[in-house]
Amino acid sequence: MTLERLHPSLVHHLVNSLGWSELRPLQREAIGPVMDGCDALLLAPTAGGKTEAALFPVLSRMAAEDWSGLSIVYVCPLKALLNNLLPRLETYAGWLGRRVALWHGDVSEARRQAILRDPPDILLTTPESLESMLVSTRVDHAAWFASLRAVVVDEVHAFAGDDRGWHLLCVLERLTRLCGRPLQRLGLSATVGNPEELLGWFQGASDRPSAVVVPPAGGSVTADVQLDHVGSVRNAARVIAALHRGEKRLVFCDSKRLVEELGEALRALGVTVFLSHASLSADERRRSERAFAEARDCVIVSTSTLELGIDVGDLDRVIQINAPASVASFLQRLGRTGRRPGTARNCLLLALTPDDLLACAGLLLLWGRDYVEPVEAPPQPLHIIAQQILALALQEYRIGSGTWREWWNGLDLFGESAEQIADFLVTEGFLDVDGPFWFIGPEAEKRFGRRHFMELLAVFTAAPEFTVLHGRAELGKTDPSLLTASVDGPRLILLAGHTWRVTWVDWKRRRCFVEPYEGDGGRARWVAAGFGGLSFAVAQAMREVLLSADPPVRISRRAVAALADLREENRFTVDPDRTVVMRSDRDELRWWTWAGYRANATLLTTLGELADPSQRPDDLSVRLRSDLRPGDLAAVSERLVLPVVDEKALSGLKFSAALPRHLAIDTLARRLADLSGTAAVLDRPRRFIVG
Structure with missing residues (x-):
């Protein structure tokens, strides 16, 4: 092993306690950059040893440089993932005589006070808990974080894809200012399509040396992937019950309702089944995950709650109902299998409808080409600026009206719009003014002040349940x-x-x-968040499938037959070189763009009066005005127009009330838009079938 730079006690335990003869490639490659104090993004598939790749060298730095007090914060997106990591990190830190503590919403107040009295060396926590420490009157945050040297962020790609990532970046900048020193930032991520851009985003305002660390390319990892069309939840349950008996199977569904319906159907067939999703109580989820980890012939049905590496024991099979949201998500789920020597990664995809089958085939076509989506932070997070200003006022009690922006160290987010938002907060009473200082105002107390401003600390809107x-x-x-x-x-x-x-x-x-209740007939329902819909890349891949491309996986006979039917039904909606405008039997003029939800939403507003004004966007096409002539589309302006946002959607944008209304609407419109996808559609030739 190339371990010369790691601490000798740690090396001793790697060899003698863990029995390791060598490090994994990522763990070897990470030693240099992390020990040199660089910011780093460590990339590897699920179970690729990312936690150890970050912790072994940063613990060695801690020992070599004699760090004391709370020195490392380890951030995860899920409390369950933190709970799962705690024993492992306690073991590693204990080898060097260091201690680890856990702090999140389920940790008791008595335990938190004990941690504050005797700080650990490493703290496992969430971004929301970090924010709560900063604003709590019970935490002397300046003293508590004074010794902080490094921050490790697990599953950083999951943060970067939504507003929790912007929130985390802002909190890290405030921690940096409190410490009075740059913090080493180590991000752990699954494979992404744009690692350099992700690392640049993760560094925030920092200009420290940085490195993307990726394991050297080895031999190709084999995966047994199958695609089947089953037609209904009941049929999916029958297939799962019949296949792989005696094995441990993890089934992913992308809605809580589907998890419940499939779980009920499996129980009716005598299958030992456990469920996991965010609307189950924490105790219920833990019971399911613990029982599943200890059992053999059983199934656990889950939403993405079990995608991010929580240990549920040694899996034999992964089954996916319909297509996951992205290729990156599919890779995470596929990576839950094949961890035992002599086993291969595997996944069986069961499509419930023909449309679901086409979406699965499109996603698998992209996967077969080694495509992985770029991770892009949501644009224009102006509502996070409002939240951060108010949180800083809670943290510091009063903030200088001319100096408040210094807390984010020049982070690009706090540009000209930040001044406009701050002025609005003052004008509307969210902030009170006393000479050169601002304080939390009555409007902030009214809207966010319940339960010690807990509503202000979470940047996502939870549906009322x-x-x-x-x-x-x-x-x-x-x-x-x-x-x-x-x-x-x-x-x-x-x-x-x-x-x-x-x-x-x-x-x-x-x-x-x-x-x-003895019997069935119960209903499950939860309100879905966000805009949803297919991406441009997946919709385009579905078009390729209809044009005869097959994904490089095993396809069942009934799936082959269903795909043949889909190709016949859609033979006029796709063309190898052009998009298609076609008049239907109902005299509708429809433009088959195969561009995804966001691109089509942008196209609708860009078309203006050429589009049918009564429609809502969909994934695959837009409806044009019925009297449109082929030449009319040539006049479409090259200037793209942001989608129109229903003002009711503002309720889903947390802290929108703390923004000027036009900025809140503009934020949502930019998040709904896909300008590049729309431009690609407009640039392509069009074929008209209007007879």
């Missing part, structure tokens, strides 16, 4: 529409894979009480 209780045991949460809809007979809900009868609803406290 009712807590479901069986006696004193919390089962999880459900959408309130299930409790208000008209029903004949008992009101039945589906949760944790079982049907329950609602016995009483406490509307004031948002709680409902249930009892077991």
Whole structure:
């Protein structure tokens, strides 16, 4: 092993306690940059040893440079992932006589006070908990973070893809200012399409030396991937129940409702099944994950909660219902298998409908070409600026009206718009003014002040849900529409894979009480967040599948037959060299762009009066005005127009009330837009079939 720079005690335990004869490629390559104090992005597939690649050299730095006090913060996107990592990190730190502590929303107040009295060397936490420490009156944040030297961010690609990433960057800049020194930033990520750009984003305002660390390319990793078309949830359950008996199977679904429905269907077939999704109670999820880890012949059905590396034991199979959201997500899920010597990575994709089959085939076509989406932070996070200004006012009690921007060290986010947002916060009473200082104002107290400003610390909007209780045991949460809809007979809900009868609803406290129900018929529902829809890349790949491209996977006979039917049905909607404008039997003039939801939303507004004004965007086409002539599209302006945003959507943008209305609407419009995809559609020749 090339271990000369690692601490001798750590090397001793790697060899004698873990029995390692060598490090993995990423772990070897990371030693130099991390020990030299560089910021780094460490890239490897699931189970590629990223945690050790960061921790072994940074622990060695800690020992060599005699760091004391709270020196390293290790940030994860999920509390369950932190819980899972704690024993491993305690072992590694313990080899050098160092200590690790855990701090997140489920940690008791007594335990937090004990941690504050006797700080650990490494703290495992979330961005929201970091923010809560900064604003808490019970934490002397200047003293608490005074010794901080390095920050490790696990699953950094998951942060970068949404507003939690912007929030994390802002919090890291405030920590840097508190410490009075640059913090080494180490990001751990699955494979992404744009690692250099991701590292540049992760560094924020820092200009420290940096490195992307990727394991040297080795032999190709074999994967057994199959695609099948099953037609319904019940049929999917029958396939899962019949295949791979005696093995441990992890099934991914991309909605909580589908998790519940499939779980119920599997139980009806006598399968030992466990469920995991964010609306189940933490206790219920832990019970499922623990039982699954200890069992053999069983299935766990999950949303993406089990995608990010939480250990559920040694898996035999991964099964995916319909297409995951991205190729990157598929790679994460595929990587949950093949960890035992002599086993290969595997995944069986089960498509419920023909449209789902086409989406699966398109995504697998991209995967077969080694395509991975670039990770791009959401544009124009102006609402995060408003949140950060208010959080800083809580942290410092008062902030200078001319100096507040210094807390983010010149981060590009805090440009000209930040001044406009700050002025709005003052004008609208979110901030009070006393001479050259600003304080938290009455409007901020009114909107965000409940429960010690907890609403201000999370940057995502949670849908209103009712807590479901069986006696004193919390089962999880459900959408309130299930409790208000008209029903004949008992009101039945589906949760944790079982049907329950609602016995009483406490509307004031948002709680409902249930009892077991013999039989099925329960319903599951949760409101989906975000815009959704297919990406430009996946929609284009689906078009290629219809033009006869097959993904490099095993395809079942019924999937082959269904794809043949899809190609026949869509033979006029695709063309090898052009997009197609076609008049349908209902006299609709439809432009088949195969461009994805965001590009089509942008195209609709760019077309203006040439588009049918009554439609909503979809993934594959836009409806044109029925009297349009072929030459009319040639006049479309090259100046793209941002999509129109329904003002009702502002409720899904956290802190939109703390922004001038035009800035809030513009933020949403830029996030809905796909300007490059729309430009690509407009640049292509068009074929008109209008007879």
